[in-house]
């Protein structure tokens with residue numbers, strides 16, 4: 001019997017399994033749904049892409065911090081107290097005029113939760129995971145991002161051990177901006193690599 005289809009294309013069996021498990025554990029009194037809600041709420045509203053945006057803004061503002069981030073992202077990010085689940089081993093990849101960085105997890109959905117919060121649905125979807133590697137330029141076009149023809153695209157495949165944070169280029173016209181102002185230009189997608197930092201209005 002052949003087994004070459006992709007289970008992920010079916011009606012999300014993983015989510016169904018998670019829900020079934022949660023129901024059983026709750027009925028047996030082993031977990032408190034309220035506690036789970038707190039964890040989910042933490043990742044949905046408290047730990048989000050604003051953390052990553054502050055890291056990027058600090059790197060734009062402080063060359064010594066940028067250098068540290070380049071050499072040891074885990075420690076540099078940890079110094080801002082953004083550590084924890086799936087963010088233990090981080091590498092920051094810096095966009096330049098020559099090279100654009102794009103992050104994917106081809107195997108599953110590894111993602112730097114501690115700096116970006118919960119992954120977007122498309123990040124976990126098979127089309128993005130396969131096509132980001134095969135045709136990154138085409139994928140970026142679909143996100144509305146057309147890069148200069150000469151700019152190379154480097155694709156970083158996340159693993160359970162190593163997560164990537166893209167540091168986009170600082171937009172022109174932002175001299176003298178505070179870190180808080182700069183952070184406002186850094187979207188989640190810019191730190192995955194499917195967008196650039198926003199231009200100042």
Ligand code: FE
Nearest residue numbers: 105108109110
């Ligand atoms: Fe993964």
